[in-house]
Amino acid sequence: MATDTDRTSGGSREHSPAATAKPAVRRKRGEGQWALGHREPLNPNERTKKDDNPLNVRARIESIYAHHGFASIDPADLRGRFRWWGLYTQRKPGIDGGRTAILEPHELDDEYFMLRVRIDGGQLSLEQLRVVADISTRYARDTADITDRQNIQYHWIRIEDMPAIWQQLEAVGLSTTEACGDTPRVVLGSPVAGVSADELVDATPAIDEIVAKYVGDPALSNLPRKFKTVVSWLADVPYEANDVSFLGVVHPEHGPGFDLWVGGGLSTNPMLAQRLGVWVPLAEIPEVWKGVVEVFRDYGYRRLRNRARLKFLVADWGVAKFRQVLEDEFLGRKLIDGPAPDLPARPIDHMGAHPQRDGSCYVGASPIVGRVSGPMLHSLADVAEAHGSQRVRLTPHQKLLVLDVAPEQVEALSDALEGIGLQARPSQIRRSTMACTGIEYCKLAIVETKATAAAVIHHIESTGLDLPISVNVNGCPNACARTQVADIGLKGQLVPGPDGELVEGFQVHLGGGLTMAQGQQSGFGRKLRGLKTTTAELPSYVERLSRAYLDGRKDEDEAFAEWVQRADEDVLR
Structure with a gap:
């Protein structure tokens, strides 16, 4: 990568250097794109990832840090690689907002952690819900928040407790792998996938395959920045605000499939995702998703951290070039042109009681801005089970659903949810x-x-x-x-x-x-x-x-x- 100014000069003895020197030519600085040969780490984050794949930090947590405590943690692990396993240090109490941008990271760090648990598609069995609740009570001072990424987020986690937490989560099929970091984070899906009467294709198998094949894959664990995904038949997820989204659509010739969007993201430079104009069948979603991730990995900007999201590459390239590179370099085939999706008559948040395709009902309930607790989640599992349900869903709007409720049980369930602080008949503001x-x-x-x-x-x-x-x-x-x-x-x-x-x-x-x-x-x-x-x-x-x-x-x-x-x-x- 050329970063210096090239200067050339020449001429005979009859001419002075000033007269013969050519003007300085400044080459455009590279953006740190691997595919263009720009492999040198260009900021501290890239150096940390190059020094050691962050996925490796789990072994150090289990063998060293959990035994020797917070003081034993290498700073590069603490403020970098820990994120690949869902861990961030939380804010030290008593530091006011005016000091947020003034203090050094170590001055803001408490000796406790925020921990995110992946709940891809927002799907939880009651067994999983009880484990999530138990970890909150046992290790997180009863904290638990439903995030707008369909995650559960704990606080007050000690490093000493992480091996036991992983053991509990993984025993029921949950994990914290790549819940944070420069990785493919939790995959959002419709909270009514597989039960909605309006759904033609359940996208859950594609989500499951993406997670099983690619989450934790070292080949995809070093992206320029975080990478957010939606895979949903219904437009009940914020698909325009994600790096990649697959949204249900019916092709006039090929039938039900998914419309592909790329390049969304908010933060301090908000951009909305754009349609790539292709139709992807359900079975091909994991392959196409991987191709989009690889485009980002290899062509994404790594020089400046604040330009390292996929949205900046899409904005610079445009969707036509992005599609061409995806097809030619990563998929090795052309994608099928496709139509835009049909959208519902009004936005859907799933609150209250609604019919499922099988004649049962699901009931959406609202905590206050996602704030729940271990005891509340334990009670939720008991209430759901008492009314015939074995599964719940989390929404990307910090809410939750109880599935598979018999119609005659809906009112009783709604009353019981209200009794534990979850409103199934919430006000508009709630x-x-x-x-x-x-x-x-x-x-x-x-x-x-x-x-x-x-x-x-x-x-x-x-x-x-x-x-x-x-x-x-x-x-x-x-x-x-x-x-x-x-x-x-x-x-x-x-x-x-x-x-x-x-x-x-x-x-x-x-x-x-x-x-x-x-x-x-x-x-x-x-x-x-x-x-x-x-x-x-x-x-x-x-x-x-x-x-x-x-x-x-x-x-x-x-x-x-x-x-x-x-x-x-x-x-x-």
Whole structure:
């Protein structure tokens, strides 16, 4: 890779060097793409991965760190390779948001870990659910959050307990392998895969094959950055916000298959995935998925960490070149052209009771922004079993479903769920609000999120307002809670308080959304200059905005995002 300026000069003795030297030519710096020969590590993250495949760190955890404790952990393992096994150090208590970007990593680290458990497709048997609950109670101080990646996330995990945790999880077919890191992370799937009356093809076999064949494969364990996947017949998952998505579609000649999307991702440079224009049958999804991952591995940008997501490569190449490289270099064949998918009439969140194709029902229930606990999950397993169910599903909206409920058991189950803090008849604000981990545990966060979101929910419920408005609360700019695609997206930062001092608050994005239904348009919302709110003022701001929407919408069918685009700025402040 050429990084230096080339200079050439020449001429006779009759000419001075200044007259004969050619102007400096600066070669374009490489982006660290392996396929172009740029193999040298270009940042500390790449060096860490080159020095040792991060998958190898599990052996050190089991043989060294679990026996000698936190102080024995190599820093390169602690803040790098541990992620390949789902482990991040959590934030040391008492460090305020103003110090997040000032302190060194070791100053932010607590001696406990956040741990993510892969739950690909969000599918859990009751046996698995009880193990997840038991680990929460035994090792995580009863913490457990349902994330918007269909994961379970624990806190307060000690390194000494990891061998026992892995033993329990793996005994029931769960793992933490590549739950984090520069890897293929958990595969999102429809929470009603295999039971929905609207589904023509159950994508679960493709998800299972991807996980069995490729998760933990050293050939795919060193990607430029994280890699997020959706495989779903239904558009009930955020397919436009992922690196690769396979969405159900019927080809006029070939029948049911999947439409391929690439290059989505939010964070600080949000981009939506784009259709590649191909039709992929169910049986070929794992092969095509692997090809997309390999394009990313070999052509993805590794020089600058903030440009290392697949979305930047797709944006630079365009979908035509991406498809060509995928077909010619990695699949060795042409893909079949395909149509765009049909979308449902309205977005689907699966809350409440709905019929399954077999005559049973599934019941969707809402914790508050995904916050559950070991005791609650134990109770959920007991309640589900008592009402005839042996399986639950997690959704990519921090909610859960109980499957296979006899119609005559639905009301009793719904009441029982409410009794353990899970609303099967949730208000609109409860079912459509999400929040990231926030400053309570996250080292990147600037503000508190979970309790803040709960305060908004309780306040709006107390007013009697029941409007379909989504509120996504994020503790920093990284958009883990999909801030830019919410009706009200809240990005945590310090803002001036009533007395001018800096207090916890949020920058406000309004009217964002993903294309989850016919006629709905994707977009990142309207960001008004200086539109901010303090945390203390947030519940009343959401109420004020909700009332303005209620009074100003054209009719009940006008969505919040549509109203926001035409509303006066003064009304939105």
